[in-house]
Amino acid sequence: MQPFEYYKPKDFDEAFKLLTLPGKMMYPLAGATDLIPHTRDGAWKPDGVVDIKGLPGLRDLKVEGLEPCCGCAPGECLYVGAAVRMNEIAHSALVRSHWDVLAQAAAAMGNEQVRNRATLGGNLGTASPAADSAPALLVLEASVLVKGPEGDRSIPVEKFFAGPKRNVLKKGELIVGILIPKPPVGSVGVYEKLSRRKAGDLAIVGVAVMAYPHASGHRWRVALGAVAPTPIRSPQAEVILNAGHDAAHIDEAAAAAYGCCCPIDDVRASAAYRQMMVVNITRRAIRAVVQQLHP
Amino acid sequence: MHHEITLTINGDLYTVAVQSHHTLLKVLREQLGITSPKVGCENGECGACTVIMNGVAVNSCQVLAVEADGATIETVEGLSKDGNLHPLQTAFIEHNAVQCGFCTPGMLMSAKALLDHNPHPTADEIRHALVGNLCRCTGYTRIVEAIQDVARQGDPT
Ligand SMILES: Cc1cc2nc3c(=O)[nH]c(=O)nc-3n(C[C@H](O)[C@H](O)[C@H](O)COP(=O)(O)OP(=O)(O)OC[C@H]3O[C@@H](n4cnc5c(N)ncnc54)[C@H](O)[C@@H]3O)c2cc1C
Ligand code: FES
Ligand code: FES
Numbered sequence: 001m002q003p004f005e006y007y008k009p010k011d012f013d014e015a016f017k018l019l020t021l022p023g024k025m026m027y028p029l030a031g032a033t034d035l036i037p038h039t040r041d042g043a044w045k046p047d048g049v050v051d052i053k054g055l056p057g058l059r060d061l062k063v064e065g066l067e068p069c070c071g072c073a074p075g076e077c078l079y080v081g082a083a084v085r086m087n088e089i090a091h092s093a094l095v096r097s098h099w100d101v102l103a104q105a106a107a108a109m110g111n112e113q114v115r116n117r118a119t120l121g122g123n124l125g126t127a128s129p130a131a132d133s134a135p136a137l138l139v140l141e142a143s144v145l146v147k148g149p150e151g152d153r154s155i156p157v158e159k160f161f162a163g164p165k166r167n168v169l170k171k172g173e174l175i176v177g178i179l180i181p182k183p184p185v186g187s188v189g190v191y192e193k194l195s196r197r198k199a200g201d202l203a204i205v206g207v208a209v210m211a212y213p214h215a216s217g218h219r220w221r222v223a224l225g226a227v228a229p230t231p232i233r234s235p236q237a238e239v240i241l242n243a244g245h246d247a248a249h250i251d252e253a254a255a256a257a258y259g260c261c262c263p264i265d266d267v268r269a270s271a272a273y274r275q276m277m278v279v280n281i282t283r284r285a286i287r288a289v290v291q292q293l294h295p
Numbered sequence: 296m297h298h299e300i301t302l303t304i305n306g307d308l309y310t311v312a313v314q315s316h317h318t319l320l321k322v323l324r325e326q327l328g329i330t331s332p333k334v335g336c337e338n339g340e341c342g343a344c345t346v347i348m349n350g351v352a353v354n355s356c357q358v359l360a361v362e363a364d365g366a367t368i369e370t371v372e373g374l375s376k377d378g379n380l381h382p383l384q385t386a387f388i389e390h391n392a393v394q395c396g397f398c399t400p401g402m403l404m405s406a407k408a409l410l411d412h413n414p415h416p417t418a419d420e421i422r423h424a425l426v427g428n429l430c431r432c433t434g435y436t437r438i439v440e441a442i443q444d445v446a447r448q449g450d451p452t
Pocket of ligand 1: 027028029030031032033034035036037052082083108109110111114117118119120121122123124125126130131132133169173174175176200201202203338339340
């Protein structure tokens with residue numbers, strides 16, 4: 001692996017100075033599960049890495065009524081620090097209490113050793129279209145809390161991804177945490193993932209579906225991973241499901257999800273196979289939600 | 296640049312100067328002579344380099360050595376006590392869960408991390424904990440059986 005320098009700042013000011021050193025490629029370092037393989041491959045060429053795990057608030061996992069918040073009552077948002085590890089999320093009773101679809105996505109990711117190191121912030125930092133956390137965060141309508149040399153901002157997850165392995169962060173900006181509103185009462189969420197192995201590999205298709213009672217029916221949210229340049233919501237599928245979730249509507253919604261995709265061929269699957277599988281995996285996820293809505 | 300780090304490995308305190316970009320795997324093997332963690336894929340896929348770091352299984356090829364400053368590390372070298380093999384080691388031998396042996400240190404450390412947290416796992420839980428440990432020889436069944444055997448014996452540590 002090419003040599004690089006390592007820094008571990010104690011506060012944000014020091015971190016921003018390091019991350020914006022002129023003429024240097026500086027990378028934030030969290031769990032290193034993407035950073036080390038990408039650097040070893042030569043795809044990333046850091047002059048230095050800035051270990052963010054000691055920065056204040058990055059390891060917190062708590063309920064919070066933070067500003068800027070999402071309009072829900074104080075104490076009703078889940079705050080996941082950027083450096084919280086996937087296994088901490090997967091096993092957290094708090095996350096599972098109302099935000100279970102995120103716990104499911106964290107548990108579906110990589111393998112035990114990877115989940116013990118990989119962080120939520122790093123998953124968003126890499127911004128792979130196949131990032132397992134992304135469809136879950138999309139249906140939960142989460143926001144990414146960012147701090148940078150020029151100030152703080154909050155970015156809806158839907159606006160965070162800019163293309164394959166690209167996000168909207170500017171040089172020097174850090175994800176400090178993810179803020180997730182409490183889903184409406186009676187919500188049910190499911191993450192379904194198809195990969196080459198039952199576990200341990202990136203998604204060929206990942207689908208998160210959430211539904212909650214509304215007026216006389218239900219409101220639905222559907223998000224897809226690994227089938228477009230970024231993780232995406234499928235508003236078309238959602239509109240269909242909002243009108244009903246009998247077998248015919250489920251088929252129609254799954255077909256609408258197919259229409260939202262523009263996958264690529266890669267080592268894991270062909271574009272054609274991916275698109276076919278979107279139909280099956282979306283249908284499977286919707287059915288799993290229906291089963292929990294009407295046990 | 297070199298960083299001086301201090302870490303506890305199998306109960307012993309070590310202080311060592313490491314380069315920023317060197318992994319914990321490299322430092323364990325090449326600077327400290329602790330060679331049970333194996334160099335496999337160096338990509339987080341195979342688990343041959345698995346060690347227990349601060350109580351959980353991690354791939355030492357995906358940890359920078361400097362990140363391990365202050366950490367507690369367990370490797371196979373620390374499993375046997377007073378010349379007696381750890382129950383997992385005995386079970387692996389009795390069940391013929393070792394062929395070429397390249398995956399074995401990683402398997403043992405993943406299995407130990409599992410049993411430390413969950414002393415009586417089901418076969419499914421064992422397989423789940425070993426997803427990140429590839430074995431090209433045994434077909435896994437004997438490994439799962441060996442671990443189940445230890446789980447049945449009660450408290451392994
Ligand atoms: C064997 C294996 C299997 C995997 N399987 C999966 C899988 O199934 N699903 C999946 O989604 N991923 C998978 N991954 C990819 C990887 O583990 C995840 O993307 C992980 O969440 C990355 O987090 P990290 O903390 O390790 O990030 P790092 O490697 O530390 O960082 C990743 C990127 O994000 C940046 N970054 C990190 N933290 C921040 C921050 N707070 N603010 C701004 N930028 C930041 C870094 O600079 C870097 O560019 C796998 C990886 C391996 C090695
Ligand atoms: S050598 Fe570390 S996971 Fe393969
Ligand atoms: S015994 Fe040879 S790889 Fe497992």
